[in-house]
Amino acid sequence: xxxxxxxxxxxxxxxxxxxxxxxxxxxxxxxxxxxxxxxxxxxxxxxxxxxxxxxxxxxxxxxxxxxxxxxxxxxxxxxxxxxxxxxxxxxxxxxxxxxxxxxxxxxxxxxxxx
Numbered sequence: 001x002x003x004x005x006x007x008x009x010x011x012x013x014x015x016x017x018x019x020x021x022x023x024x025x026x027x028x029x030x031x032x033x034x035x036x037x038x039x040x041x042x043x044x045x046x047x048x049x050x051x052x053x054x055x056x057x058x059x060x061x062x063x064x065x066x067x068x069x070x071x072x073x074x075x076x077x078x079x080x081x082x083x084x085x086x087x088x089x090x091x092x093x094x095x096x097x098x099x100x101x102x103x104x105x106x107x108x109x110x111x112x113x114x
Contacts, residue, residue, distance in 0.1 A: 036108060039084035044069060045077045052087055053100035060089075060096045 025033065040046055044067055051066065052058045063074050078098060081087045085104045089096040 033108075033111070036084045036086065036104075039080050039086060042077070042080075044073075045081055048074075048077055049081055049086055049100065052081075052098045053105060057090075057097045057099045060098065 040049070047067060048063060051063065060071065060074055060078065063069070063078075064071060067074065069077070078087065078089065078096070082089060082098075085101060087098045087100055089098045091097075
């Protein structure tokens with residue numbers, strides 16, 4: 001599982017802020033948000049995140065067919081989503097099971113609202 005490159009964990013950066021237009025972002029907040037937006041900028045990752053977020057958890061093996069991507073490509077995309085803190089994975093045997101991080105998704109939604 002990938003680790004986040006920023007020192008911020010979970011909701012703490014985005015959650016401290018109001019909406020995007022309510023105050024100026026710090027350098028750390030801007031870096032963290034850029035990583036999130038970069039992860040969400042790919043259509044396959046966006047679909048993948050929606051599939052994971054709409055379930056309790058999803059096995060990497062269950063993402064191949066609906067996304068029409070190979071397992072190495074699935075791994076690449078999940079690694080990017082995990083590095084942005086949007087999903088977390090748990091290795092079970094050969095496969096990784098992914099869950100969305102609701103606090104992180106809610107923080108992004110809060111930031112963009114209004």
